[in-house]
Amino acid sequence: MTETITQPIKMTRKDFVSDQEVRWCPGCGDYAILAQVQKVMPELGVAKENFLIVSGIGCSSRFPYYMDTYGFHSIHGRAPALASGAKIANPELSVWVVTGDGDAMSIGGNHLIHTLRRNIDMNILMFNNRIYGLTKGQYSPTSELGKVTKSSPMGSLDYPFNPPALALGAGGTFIARAIDRDQKHSMEMIKRAHGHKGTSFIEYYQNCLIFNDGTFSDLTDKTTKDESVLKLEHGKPMVFGVKNSKGLRLVGSQFEVIELNGAFNIDDVFVHNENDKNLAMILSELTYVDHLPTPVGIFYVKDEPTYEDMVHSQIQEAVSNKGRGSLEQLFKSSNTWTVE
Amino acid sequence: MTNSKTNVTELTEVTIRFAGDSGDGMQLTGTQFSDNTAIFGNDLATFPDYPSEIRAPAGSLAGVSSFQIQFSKLDIHTPGDDLNVLVAMNPAALKVHLGDVKDNGTVIINEANFTKKNLNLAGYDCNPLETDLLKNFQTVKVDMTKLVGTATEDLKLAPKLIARSANMFALGLVYWLYGRKIDNTVDFIQKKFAKKPEIVEANLRALKAGYNYGNTLELVKTTYHIPKAKFEPGCYRNMMGNQALAYGFMTAAEKSGLELFYGGYPITPASDVLHYLSGYKNMGVKTFQAEDEIAGVVSAIGAAYAGDLAITATSGPGVALKSEAIGLAVMAELPLVIINVQRGGPSTGLPTKTEQSDLYQAVWGRNGEAPCVVISASTPADCFYTAIEAARIALKFMIPVILLSDGYIANGSEPWRIPDVDSLPEFENHKTSDPDGYEPFDHSSEFLARPWATPGTPGLEHRIGGLEKWDGAGHVSYDPENHDHMLRLRQKKVDIIAEEIPDEVPYGEASGNLLIISWGGTMGSVRSAVEHIHLENKKVSHVHLRHLNPFPKNLGDIIKRFDKVLVPELNLGQLATMLRAKYLVPTIQMNINHGKPLKTSDVLNKINEILGE
Numbered sequence: 001m002t003e004t005i006t007q008p009i010k011m012t013r014k015d016f017v018s019d020q021e022v023r024w025c026p027g028c029g030d031y032a033i034l035a036q037v038q039k040v041m042p043e044l045g046v047a048k049e050n051f052l053i054v055s056g057i058g059c060s061s062r063f064p065y066y067m068d069t070y071g072f073h074s075i076h077g078r079a080p081a082l083a084s085g086a087k088i089a090n091p092e093l094s095v096w097v098v099t100g101d102g103d104a105m106s107i108g109g110n111h112l113i114h115t116l117r118r119n120i121d122m123n124i125l126m127f128n129n130r131i132y133g134l135t136k137g138q139y140s141p142t143s144e145l146g147k148v149t150k151s152s153p154m155g156s157l158d159y160p161f162n163p164p165a166l167a168l169g170a171g172g173t174f175i176a177r178a179i180d181r182d183q184k185h186s187m188e189m190i191k192r193a194h195g196h197k198g199t200s201f202i203e204y205y206q207n208c209l210i211f212n213d214g215t216f217s218d219l220t221d222k223t224t225k226d227e228s229v230l231k232l233e234h235g236k237p238m239v240f241g242v243k244n245s246k247g248l249r250l251v252g253s254q255f256e257v258i259e260l261n262g263a264f265n266i267d268d269v270f271v272h273n274e275n276d277k278n279l280a281m282i283l284s285e286l287t288y289v290d291h292l293p294t295p296v297g298i299f300y301v302k303d304e305p306t307y308e309d310m311v312h313s314q315i316q317e318a319v320s321n322k323g324r325g326s327l328e329q330l331f332k333s334s335n336t337w338t339v340e
Numbered sequence: 341m342t343n344s345k346t347n348v349t350e351l352t353e354v355t356i357r358f359a360g361d362s363g364d365g366m367q368l369t370g371t372q373f374s375d376n377t378a379i380f381g382n383d384l385a386t387f388p389d390y391p392s393e394i395r396a397p398a399g400s401l402a403g404v405s406s407f408q409i410q411f412s413k414l415d416i417h418t419p420g421d422d423l424n425v426l427v428a429m430n431p432a433a434l435k436v437h438l439g440d441v442k443d444n445g446t447v448i449i450n451e452a453n454f455t456k457k458n459l460n461l462a463g464y465d466c467n468p469l470e471t472d473l474l475k476n477f478q479t480v481k482v483d484m485t486k487l488v489g490t491a492t493e494d495l496k497l498a499p500k501l502i503a504r505s506a507n508m509f510a511l512g513l514v515y516w517l518y519g520r521k522i523d524n525t526v527d528f529i530q531k532k533f534a535k536k537p538e539i540v541e542a543n544l545r546a547l548k549a550g551y552n553y554g555n556t557l558e559l560v561k562t563t564y565h566i567p568k569a570k571f572e573p574g575c576y577r578n579m580m581g582n583q584a585l586a587y588g589f590m591t592a593a594e595k596s597g598l599e600l601f602y603g604g605y606p607i608t609p610a611s612d613v614l615h616y617l618s619g620y621k622n623m624g625v626k627t628f629q630a631e632d633e634i635a636g637v638v639s640a641i642g643a644a645y646a647g648d649l650a651i652t653a654t655s656g657p658g659v660a661l662k663s664e665a666i667g668l669a670v671m672a673e674l675p676l677v678i679i680n681v682q683r684g685g686p687s688t689g690l691p692t693k694t695e696q697s698d699l700y701q702a703v704w705g706r707n708g709e710a711p712c713v714v715i716s717a718s719t720p721a722d723c724f725y726t727a728i729e730a731a732r733i734a735l736k737f738m739i740p741v742i743l744l745s746d747g748y749i750a751n752g753s754e755p756w757r758i759p760d761v762d763s764l765p766e767f768e769n770h771k772t773s774d775p776d777g778y779e780p781f782d783h784s785s786e787f788l789a790r791p792w793a794t795p796g797t798p799g800l801e802h803r804i805g806g807l808e809k810w811d812g813a814g815h816v817s818y819d820p821e822n823h824d825h826m827l828r829l830r831q832k833k834v835d836i837i838a839e840e841i842p843d844e845v846p847y848g849e850a851s852g853n854l855l856i857i858s859w860g861g862t863m864g865s866v867r868s869a870v871e872h873i874h875l876e877n878k879k880v881s882h883v884h885l886r887h888l889n890p891f892p893k894n895l896g897d898i899i900k901r902f903d904k905v906l907v908p909e910l911n912l913g914q915l916a917t918m919l920r921a922k923y924l925v926p927t928i929q930m931n932i933n934h935g936k937p938l939k940t941s942d943v944l945n946k947i948n949e950i951l952g953e
Contacts, residue, residue: 073805085642
């Protein structure tokens, strides 16, 4: 008997590009993220037909149309719920949710938190531009307090959500942050999210050129980014700044910046542990603190059984305890009587 | 075993209502009586009625819970109108239900609960047992609680347990009154409370004490015999409406070779569908209790896209929340069943009471032109076949289907002839794996159903969503002509189903003076009224619609052959309006909104009123 060994055809970015013209505004951060996903997906070892990308409503939610995979552009806020149903129905799928700050945290907030707590295996990419783009420029649930927009001419009155803290509070098992302009790091985050079995949540800082341009410029401009971005790496000290000249040390439960120039050295710098939920909480609080750097990378990751695996193991357990049910048994499962 | 001094009278049918406080176990008592009656061989129909409060204050009018059953030697369609027997376990139950008892009917009372406090709670100024309020009835006053106490004296039970066993005393007494054996209930009690021997013993002694009380005392001079009904040969069981829906969808899944996915959020009176389905994991059923109504239906849409037979169940307020998503299913042309177990509306309305007021919502309640197929179930057992029909249409036509049930048939029960599994038809669906010429929105098949390419199928990768689609290729399109074409196409997908569903055949003659058109849970009351009027040789016919959108294609022709059309509904005239709009015929409305099932006598009165004009 001869065995035919089928060599998997190596896929490239092109395999994931659909025939639809991309219609985001020129210069939108979404282009970069689309390219990153299209580059990473061929390398994940997943058959192309097993990818399913689900989105809600908003600029980011056009994403599935540009990917040559299975895709579902659903309704506002509901992508995690739709993705949940699909994943429970077919756990073989690699399910991705593409959403925005308004879609995920405002109209769809309920689905986001419940998906996170259930730990259904999917990757949620939340493009956070801190503004409503598709409805043309109102403040979003991540806009800073006092934001002047079309719907808040005297400044917004809502305190913003802190996405990693929200995800941690909801019981998320993989929480990370990436920046649209940092391709290498973002692609690494996407790979890690895929590798995590459970709900992976990546908050993507993404620039909206039209309605909120420059909101993350401190984190992306060459002149400032070294001073303002803290790249979290598991087991490594939290250093940042030009030539990693600064670090964070923990005093009580607060981080403070230390200069690594003699008075302090690398041993004084706190070492990141991505499996420490308390640490992740403290790190998430750095999101809106001006005098401390903004963390990117993996805040927290933990292996927990996934919802869909537990659904299917309950089914298996029921079948092994009671045997596979049949309609005959079902129909006669209570008192019956016969009429001759 | 009947006392020799007691006469036995044969009756055709009897209606009994067990009523008491929410904590008195009336639902259990009624269910036991029903199961026993079914096994004996009567036809029967039941109607449980309970308060929306989980534990309303004990003894209050709001806390009264009841269970009604009609049983007969004939084929019956309803739980009955007026009562032959009322069992009232406390003053509040007497106050709420006495008005429904027939003259000279029997009222069985647990005297123990007629305390000053309970009388006050029920709003009685003086004890009705000491006035002439009950003079037109045969009253059986028993201190059930005291007698149960005596029967269980040696067990040294807590007074609370004694009081809670009084329902079994009442059940035993009614069993004796109708010459029934207690064996089935003995078995039931032994199984249900197997882990609590004390409760088994208390209940068994109470049951027997009640039975023997009737047998040995001469309070009641006559007992009754209701002979077995003539059923079609076969194996039967009792079936409740929500249970039948669950069974129907499990059957549809088996017959279509698909896995069943249920996504939903608990809501009265639909939650039992979820409860039943979650108990059948060994049938492979996947149930997902979602975070809200929206996630319930949206998860089902996701499961439908992924290739499962996907359903959701809710009640009116839940459908309101799901509306946008149902529109998405219309746009995506996916097979999906949305069950609405209707309750009194609007808003929170009367959550535990029945109504038929969501027909407009089902047919028209979405943004844009978003036509859905709408069908309705007519009796508890019919829920089984309506579920199968809903799944069949959804899969055959790649379309969302709304299935209307209501609180009355959801919780009611009747005997169900168990079908032969092999006789139930297999289903077709539109799954495809052939990339040759594949287009996601290809509508070239006979009934305009698009192909069902599910994720995981190589070469058929495609995108769908809520934006308007180009016919065929399925990409997003703002083209004016295409949009107009697609709106009409989605409407046609619904309309075309009329070609495929069976023609209506009126019950009664094909033409005549009066045609009654009904839908949903009023079937039994209307049919009973029409059967009655036929005894008087009057030309009244009945069409009961299962298919509400589209209507059966011959409905217009049937209507033309009658002088008048009467449409009885538990709403303000929703089907009547739809019939007028579609067939341009005058319809006579009959609308009652009491949160209760339609009464046969009300329909009969209305028929006579119309025929007398």
